[in-house]
Amino acid sequence: MFYLKLSFRNAFRHPLRAVLTITGVAVAILAFGLLRTLVGLWYLGVETSSSTRLVTRSSISLVFSLPVSYRERIRQIPGVKEVSMMNWFGGIYVSEKNFFPNFAVEPKTFLALYPEFIVDEGEKKSFLNDRRGAAAGSKLAAKHGWKVGDRIVLKGTIFPGEWDFVLRAIYRGAQRSTDESQFFFHWDYLNESLRKTVPRRADQVGIYMVGVDTPEKAPEVAQAIDATFRNSLAETMSETEKAFQLSFVAMTEAIMIAIKIVSYVVIVIIMVVAANTMAMTARERIAEYATMKALGFRWSHVAVTVFAESLLIALLGGTIGVLLTFPAANLLEKELSQFFPVFIISTETIYFQFAAAALVGIVASVFPVYRASTINIAEGLRRVG
């Protein structure tokens, strides 16, 4: 108790210095938390993918499509429960700044395969029945002020022209991590228009989403699908949704690794700042430490006081940093909704933040603890005055 009291009073002996250090640690822990979350979000698609869904695409690359006739053939493969299809549409709403993912899907099977997109029964019915109907995530709808029944025009980049849709459904996510900023419409609508304008691009599917009975069967089914189309004009490549998402993420891995490294750099920077503060503090107090030792206190007593002081400052800063993370994340979720549909701080991140703060405190105290515990008493006392 006594040592804690001493540490506490020592910590706030130079209020300005204490406040500055705590602010620094708080900012660093905040930045660390946000960067970690950012990296985590990059992998969110991987995390939230289902293990009973497969993605089948052209083996050449995603840019190549598969014939629509594959759908029936995939459906007949044992273990396949449901098959849906999707084309990346890449449409622009008003301006490029408003980017959101938009896809042409086979709506009935799509909603069946993706139970995490929750749609009211009534809206679902009208979406399914309207060939020009579209469904949008609640966040996306809120951002642009869309209501059910609104007319939405997308400008095609891959499929030229102006495309007219009527918003029929607004979906919500089953989980907080479900992406609520996507836009779906009928694959048939796209296909029929293409048949009229560019017939050679009609009847093509970007990817097939395949639902399997059980996760254990997934690899087997994936192999069976690829075997079916081997040596055909359009060979396929099937993998679990997780692997599919991961291959996307892996391509931008370099940037994520850089961000990860940088998130540690911020901790190292603040470690250095805190270590400096503690070293200065220790130097100023050498005479006091010498006095305590002269009175008969052991080096461990002195060390504990110094250590506790350092830890106290770091954890105070850390706590403030963690507390600030939440409003900051809310703000970012609003500002960066285009890049990151959700911005959730995981419990793990909070633990990491506290651990980082503790580490800062511990490392910062190493030198002063060493100094305080090894001072020569006679030398230390001579420094007074």
Add this chain to the structure above:
Amino acid sequence: MPVPVYYSFRNLSVRRLTTALTASGMAMVVFVFAATLMLAEGLQKTLVETGSPDNVVVIRKGSQSEVQSGVERLQASIVESFPEVVMGDEGRPLFAKELVVLINLPKRGTKKPANVVIRGIGRASHGLRPQVKLVAGRMPRSGSSEIIAGKSIAERFEGGGIGEHLRFAMRDWTVVGVFDAGSTGFSSEIWGDVDQLMQSFRRPVYSSVIFKMRDTAAFETIKSRLESDPRMTVEAKLETRYYLDQSEAMAKFLRILGLSLTCIFSLGAVIGAMITMYAAVANRVVEIGTLRALGFHRASILLAFILEALFLGLIGGIAGLVPAAFLQFITISTMNWQSFAELAFSFSLSPGIIVKSLLFSLVMGISGGLLPAFRAARMDIVGALRSS
């Protein structure tokens, strides 16, 4: 009468540990600052050098990139007949109809797949890109399954080296040459005969046409002619502009990320400098009183401490720049979100970045040192001398 400069500098060298710690905090911020600038610079350099200012790229209207684009054969021939197209040797126009597709190839070692651009080239393609130089082997013969690979493809992708084979579009392709296009985006491409590739990929249309203008001033004429022709669903872009647009999102992302990181980080370093300088002032109260008593003015004291902070910043700046300079040996490869293609670029240090980084470190030093310096200058002589 100013306090001698060596007073400020020697004070830093006296408290070596504190100076080293504070400066290394700043050094890390400068390192991050310089690194992001170098990355953006490297990306810029890659993309600007990829395009030539007198080349024009024609793609389908609104398609943003060659990969998404499609140019019908008829449209391509109409453009070919434009009078602005430069005639090369042998009386052929410097005009290429190209196919650009993405394929998935595994990287060497990790086997991780990445998207690679395959470019079907015409006779004039090479001539249109003087920056592309064959460094090994030979050009592919037209009508054959031969390809040449960019240097960074040859190094980093399985089967990309000379004499090796790549399998895609149900055919085996032999790498007969490796080309070096410097730091341009072409170094991350594979080139093959356009007709062979269109056949294998079953693509009836070209992706883009590229040609060289007689005169850069002619661009507006070409552009308006294309826009007014109802048969043409295409748009023309200067090649330089086209490649800049390609990386806009990436460049913006790097810029925003780098700036916000630097801002947050510099806050930490400035706080560190402030703590150090406040302590420096607090420990030298008697000294400051003595200097004032000796006849130095408040302004001189202020200057001495600001100078000390500036030195501190400069040390940090130099200590951050030196390791940053070594980043130039590192090449980053990542997927460009706009073209979905693999893009490799290096950190690039320019004199401008050196100046910016050093200025930045000085600004950090002074932001940390200003308030403490004022505190030192405001001290009253008698009180300062009396305190111990």
Add this chain to the structure above:
Amino acid sequence: MECSNSSAKGVEKSHVVELISVFKSYQRGSQIIPVLEDISFRIQEGDFLALMGPSGSGKSTLLNLIAGIDHADKGTILVNGVDISSLNESGLASWRSVNVGLIFQFYNLIPVLTAFENVELPLLLTGLSARRRKEQVETVLSLLNLSDRIDHFPSQLSGGQQQRVAIARAMVTDPAILVADEPTGDLDRTSAAEILSFMGRLVKEFGKTIIMVTHDPKAAENAHRIIHLEKGVLLNPGQQKI
């Protein structure tokens, strides 16, 4: 107050401190500077000894050796029959906490602790209960007329008051010897006189042994005996004050 060390030795006054040919030198870079050379003397229980000498004569070093905060190079230092030159660092620390009370020129109070807490500091190293500690601290503080300053921080006290708190801290564990290094060096004449009279009372009323380093002849007048040191050599080991 507890009397653990001083009483049991019978009527004849014994020697509390005994130094037998003590040597001490410092290393400054590559140079070895002798500070104390062949010092031998004894201090009786209840003695008030002043160590005098010009600066650099080694008087503070000698004091530090007796107080057990520095090690002699050679020789024996017996305090209450214990050879402290044979103790290791942690042994010395425990020994100091019980046997020596330290008084410094600049008081060396811990600025973040109140007068009460500063005095309580050495007692934290004993097994005493909080209640007993409180009693003891309050007793000592009232003895030094500081009862109304109990919750003041050092910065709120005058120099004389701070030195009185330091004396209270030195005697709260009832040590065998009190060691004072220029206790009046930083005080005005009035406060100095006050401190010296307190120290005189400690010897007279409580039978304490005090060893005090000073260069002020006025302060030395309060001592029973004055020892002069010059260039590390004792000039008058046996001379008694009248």
